[in-house]
Amino acid sequence: MRQAIASAEVGDEQRGEDPTVNLLQERVAQLLGKESALWFPGGTMCNFVAIKVHTQPADAVIADGMAHIIRAESGGVSFSSRVLVEGIPTERGIFTPDALSQALARLKTVPSPYGPVARLLCVEQTHNFGGGTLWSLAELKAVAEAARAEGLAVHMDGARLFNACIASGVSAAQFSALVDSLWIDFTKGLGAPIGAMLAGSKEFIAQARRYKHVFGGAMRQAGIAAAGCLHALDHHVHRLAEDHANARRLADGLARIPGVRLTTPLPETNMVFFDMGGTGLSNEQVVTALAGRGVRVGQVRGLIRAVTHLDVSRSDIETTLSAVADIVSNSAPGHE
Numbered sequence: 649m650r651q652a653i654a655s656a657e658v659g660d661e662q663r664g665e666d667p668t669v670n671l672l673q674e675r676v677a678q679l680l681g682k683e684s685a686l687w688f689p690g691g692t693m694c695n696f697v698a699i700k701v702h703t704q705p706a707d708a709v710i711a712d713g714m715a716h717i718i719r720a721e722s723g724g725v726s727f728s729s730r731v732l733v734e735g736i737p738t739e740r741g742i743f744t745p746d747a748l749s750q751a752l753a754r755l756k757t758v759p760s761p762y763g764p765v766a767r768l769l770c771v772e773q774t775h776n777f778g779g780g781t782l783w784s785l786a787e788l789k790a791v792a793e794a795a796r797a798e799g800l801a802v803h804m805d806g807a808r809l810f811n812a813c814i815a816s817g818v819s820a821a822q823f824s825a826l827v828d829s830l831w832i833d834f835t836k837g838l839g840a841p842i843g844a845m846l847a848g849s850k851e852f853i854a855q856a857r858r859y860k861h862v863f864g865g866a867m868r869q870a871g872i873a874a875a876g877c878l879h880a881l882d883h884h885v886h887r888l889a890e891d892h893a894n895a896r897r898l899a900d901g902l903a904r905i906p907g908v909r910l911t912t913p914l915p916e917t918n919m920v921f922f923d924m925g926g927t928g929l930s931n932e933q934v935v936t937a938l939a940g941r942g943v944r945v946g947q948v949r950g951l952i953r954a955v956t957h958l959d960v961s962r963s964d965i966e967t968t969l970s971a972v973a974d975i976v977s978n979s980a981p982g983h984e
């Protein structure tokens with residue numbers, strides 16, 4: 649990837665003259681079966697711009713209550729689009745047409761003009777805070793159709809779309825066909841340093857290009873970054889299966905340590921969420937102790953979140969399991 653980056657052909661991305669960015673845009677549009685795709689420095693900006701294009705101020709956007717746009721983008725959609733986000737309560741981040749109609753009913757608590765107008769449904773594939781969970785094609789089709797029937801557009805935060813594709817055997821184009829706009833991230837499991845790509849109709853992308861400029865996302869010789877993303881598409885998609893296998897091995901090993909509780913016994917993709925409460929240690933203590941041993945895990949929803957990716961090997965998983973077991977047994981009563 650470093651070599652591809654170093655030898656990238658570049659031009660002025662703001663003017664649409666960077667050949668490597670242009671190549672990546674064409675490739676992603678084709679991969680996702682959309683008319684157009686647009687380069688972005690990162691995924692958060694893709695969400696902001698997509699929501700801006702789909703909505704008018706004071707509109708309502710519906711999303712799962714744990715969606716990244718609600719929980720982890722600094723409230724940015726209310727800042728940039730001035731929309732209200734109606735959260736659907738879920739366990740895994742995946743919901744049904746029924747839950748969507750309940751959300752719509754809440755928005756219609758009182759008749760127009762008092763209630764906000766619902767304009768957009770956002771789904772996340774895979775769902776980060778839901779546990780790296782997967783929308784099946786059938787689940788997604790059902791909610792997308794229900795949303796369209798209510799006049800809503802559908803946007804997919806596909807930060808980890810390829811994890812979903814590898815886990816389910818469904819192509820990116822099949823998932824993409826169900827939504828109006830979507831984006832993919834090159835900096836998650838794909839392992840590139842910079843870059844995301846938003847896709848949709850020609851008209852949608854033309855508007856997105858303007859807002860990308862408004863958001864300060866237009867770049868100059870971005871081809872150096874896009875070259876890393878092309879390399880990632882060529883070399884890092886199929887290997888996501890290794891990350892999923894590593895997550896399963898981690899979950900399996902953790903489940904054997906007394907007092908460790910997993911939120912789901914089998915991770916669907918590359919994330920493992922677990923709680924250490926039953927060991928007498930807090931999650932915070934374990935995260936700190938692991939960091940002291942060179943193992944970095946985070947805390948999300950009051951749980952520990954471990955994410956596998958291309959810089960985590962099978963032997964790193966074994967090291968992590970030994971470290972957790974060791975931390976737990978060192979804390980056992982009577983241990984000096």
Ligand SMILES: Cc1ncc(COP(=O)(O)O)c(C=O)c1O
Pocket residue numbers: 690691692693716717772774775776805807808833835844
């Ligand atoms: C589901 C989801 N959406 C959006 C983002 C934001 O992406 P980026 O870090 O490229 O801005 C993330 C990042 O973790 C994410 O997990």
